[in-house]
Every structure is written in structure tokens, then in C-alpha cells.
Amino acid sequence: MNVLSVAVAITVGVVVLVGYFFPVPVLSGLRVTLVQWAMLLAAVAVFLGVFNLLSVHMEKIRRRQKGAIYGGVLVVSLLVTFLAGLVLGPEHALMRVLFDGVIFPVEASLMAVLAVTLLYAGARLLRHRSDWMAVAFLGTALFLLVTAAPLPGMGEIPILGDLVRPFVTQVLATAGARGILLGVALGTLTTGLRVLIGSDRPYGEK
Template sequence: MKQRTPLVVAAISGFVMLAAFFFQPYTAPYLGLVLNWAIIISSVALLIAIASLLVTHIHFIIKGRKGFLYSIVLVIAFFITLGLGWYLGVDDPVYLAGIRTVLMPLENAVMALIALVLMSAAVKIFRVRGWSILTVTFGISALVFLFLNLGFLNFEGNPGMSKLVAVIQRLPVVGARGLLIGVALGALLMALRVLFGQEVEHE
């Protein structure tokens, strides 16, 4: 009974929401209300997560656990951001510019590193993996699309080649459609399993 109660509640909620989508004119107000509840609950959950993160790192600092210096940095940065946001306001241009100055270089550096790693991997993949169907396919497709995106080739005067290039450029879309179909089928099956209690995540 203890395990079935949340299962039954989840299944009923799912079916109610599903019915609300089908009977929109009558159920739309209730659907909006439930969504508002969900937003509030998720916001509170976010606050709890932040508090948990903070408490955990403060605990690390008190215990002097290995790497607690990073925890000190995190806690100090958190309180500075919180204090400035509280004091200046979240719409303050200085406050926003300060965060932007820290955030953007960090994320851009990570992306640049990814580019370098990809280059290094492109060199190594054949040496490490050797010649296989996977590596050869990867190499050929990468070279083809890199060439096409270089802009050095222009087949506007050649309709046949233009069509060929267009067909090649559609290949990623074909693969993406396959992915989407798979995702949709998987989501449908998962939803049905959840609705009928076959998938119990809380266990």
C-alpha cells in the first residue's frame, strides 16, 4: 500500500492531464492551475537545491575535507552575488555586466578547448583506431562537410552538382529524422509505462 499510493496518484495525475489536453475548452483553466502549481513546486525545489549545495560546501569547509578551498571560493562567490543582487537589484546594469564579465570568458574558453580537443582527436583517431569502417566513414563525412562549408566550391553554374550538393546536405536531416522518430517512440512508451505504473522511479 505504501508503494502503491504514489503510483496511483501519479497515474491519476497523468490521466487527468492527458484528458485536460483533449478537452481543452473545459479543462484549460484547471490545466493552467496545475501548471502553476508545478512551477511553484519546481521553484521551491530549486531553492532547496541551492540551500543543500551551500550547506554541503559549508560542511566541507568545517570538516576541512580535501579540496575545501574550492568550497570556500564557492561560498564566497555565492554570498557576494547574492548580496550584490539584493543590494543593487537584479536589473542593475553594473551587476549584470559584472556577472557577464566572469561568465562569458569562462564558457568561451571551454568551447575553445573543445575545438582544440576535436582537432587533436581528428589527428589521433586513425593512428589509435586504425582503419575501420567507423573511422573511414567518420573521416570521409567530416572531410566532405568541411569542404562544403568552406565556401570554396560554388556550383551555381552547374545544376547537376548543385543538386548533388543539396542532396548531400540533406543527409544530416535524414539522420536527425531517424533520431526524432526514435525519441518520439521512446517518449511515448515511457509515458505509457509511467501512466500504467510500469515505470516506478521512486523505488
């Protein structure tokens, strides 16, 4: 069984990769079909994932663990939304209200909490990292914040706002970002290749 799963994974990976580089009709068709199957499997995984979420919180309630009440709220909300979606359909006005009135405001609130969290993290950064990198990081962030805001009655800060700031964002930051992205691309390539040659088997046994 293990050998079979490895053989299937490698064959499918090679077909999709070769189909990407050489768009021959047979290979391209096969590639599109295999990718569509992967999408279908991912959709089934979402369904299984929701059951996993449900079982984790049911277990929490059953054992009366800390935060079980929130688990109860989650289970009830999930079941009500699921049933409403099944009966009314996802395009129904009530389903839109659920999204616009619950999910959107909650995520916006989390975004607001995040702004405070980042401010606090910036303030305590030098307590954790007292090296020159942290000083440069914090200094650059403060410099960009200050020069991005025009002064009252004066507008953009001369030299700093129109010369130094663009140099930092368009030359230094862009060069650094491109270097990091090249490294990430190489890492992505070798990670994919490890799966393709069967060295990493996230589908089991290795």
C-alpha cells in the same frame, strides 16, 4: 503513503494528458493549474538545489579534499551574488556587470576549450573505433568542412560544393536525422507512459 503518492501522480498525469487532447474548459483549466503548480515546485527545487551545491562544497572544504580551494571560491561567490541580488535586485547595474563580466566570458572560454577538445577527439577517433562507421563519420565531417570553405580565387569547389555537399546535408543527413528523431519520439512516449501507469516511480520506492 506510497500508494497515495502513486495515486496522485497517476491522476495528475492522466488529467494533464486528457486535458491536452480534449480541450474542454474544465479539463483545460485544471491542466493549466496543475502545470503551474509543477512550475512552482520546480522553482522551489532550484532553491533546494542551491543549498545542495553549497553543502557539497562546504563538506569539501571541511574535509580539505582535493580542489577545496575552488569550493571556497564558489561558496564566497555564491553568497556575495545572492546577497547582492537580494539587496540590489536582479535588474541592478552591478548584477548585470556580474553576468556580463564573469559568467558570459567564462562560458565563452569553455566554448573555446570545447572547440579544441572536439578537434582533438576527431584526431584520435580512429584510434578508438577502427570500423567503417568511424571512417564514414570522419570522412563526412572532413568532406563537409573542406567543401564549406571556398577556395582562394576559385570560390566554391565545382560539383563537390554545389551538388554533392547539398545532397549529403539535405538528403542523407536529413533522412538520418528524421529517422533518429522518430525513434527518440517513440522512446519518449513509452518512457512517459511508464511513469503514467506507475511502473516507473522516480518519486520513490521503485
